[in-house]
Amino acid sequence: MFLGNTLAGLVLSPVTAVRTVRVVGAPQWDELRVQSILEGLKATPVLAIDVAKVETEVQAASSVDSARLSRTPFGSAKLEVVYRQPVARVMGSKSLFLCADGKIAEFLEPQTPAITVKLPEPSAQPVATLAGAWDFSGLANVCRKLENLPFAKDWIVEMNAFGSVFLQAGPVVVIEFGDTSKIDEKLDALAALFEDHHDLLDRVRSINVTAPARPMVVPLR
Numbered sequence: 001m002f003l004g005n006t007l008a009g010l011v012l013s014p015v016t017a018v019r020t021v022r023v024v025g026a027p028q029w030d031e032l033r034v035q036s037i038l039e040g041l042k043a044t045p046v047l048a049i050d051v052a053k054v055e056t057e058v059q060a061a062s063s064v065d066s067a068r069l070s071r072t073p074f075g076s077a078k079l080e081v082v083y084r085q086p087v088a089r090v091m092g093s094k095s096l097f098l099c100a101d102g103k104i105a106e107f108l109e110p111q112t113p114a115i116t117v118k119l120p121e122p123s124a125q126p127v128a129t130l131a132g133a134w135d136f137s138g139l140a141n142v143c144r145k146l147e148n149l150p151f152a153k154d155w156i157v158e159m160n161a162f163g164s165v166f167l168q169a170g171p172v173v174v175i176e177f178g179d180t181s182k183i184d185e186k187l188d189a190l191a192a193l194f195e196d197h198h199d200l201l202d203r204v205r206s207i208n209v210t211a212p213a214r215p216m217v218v219p220l221r
Helices: 002-011 028-041 051-058 137-146 183-196
Strands: 020-024 064-071 076-083 086-090 096-099 104-106 116-118 156-159 165-169 173-178 204-208 216-219
Touching: 020 028, 028 051, 028 076, 051 064, 051 076, 086 137, 096 137, 137 156, 137 165, 137 183, 173 183
Parallel strands: 020 076, 086 116, 116 156, 173 204
Antiparallel strands: 064 076, 086 096, 096 104, 156 165, 165 173, 204 216
16 A cells, blocks of 8 residues: 555656657647647646546547547656548638548648539538538548549539539539449449540530449530
């Protein structure tokens, strides 16, 4: 009991207060926010740190996927931060992005997705109102796969209020995907059409791959 009390007194004393925190994963544009959270740990004994509170505050930014704070009894700690992966820019915003996990996140620094996404009108609200309101995981999967297709650069991906996905390929052509199921088959059908007709976008008004085994093409009149 005496030994236990001694150890408890040691780790709760100023002698073991946090002196250094190593941050892993935070980009330069988020450093000030993270540092302001960690400032509150100065002179705090290691076992007195509310780990869950710190992690929750770091994760309060929608761009953060996870945060994990670890500590030692010798005055050091490590914060590991993992950020979401943006796969498409949200139309009408410079800072909102659709991420690979289907979440809408705000990034304070420009990101590089080639795809732009147009969300259903009721969802075009601040990030806080989007949480839990819409499931964009299927849409994110579409955007992620399109980014790997050379003919799909600068396309606009739109989801309507019923969950149907449309691609605006250039100023005229609309490609209808239907829902986000069987996305690989639909993209394969689309790729096959482009392989057979490299100038397809100059010759058609719309393409429908809702039934990938029977794609439909409406030519220009």
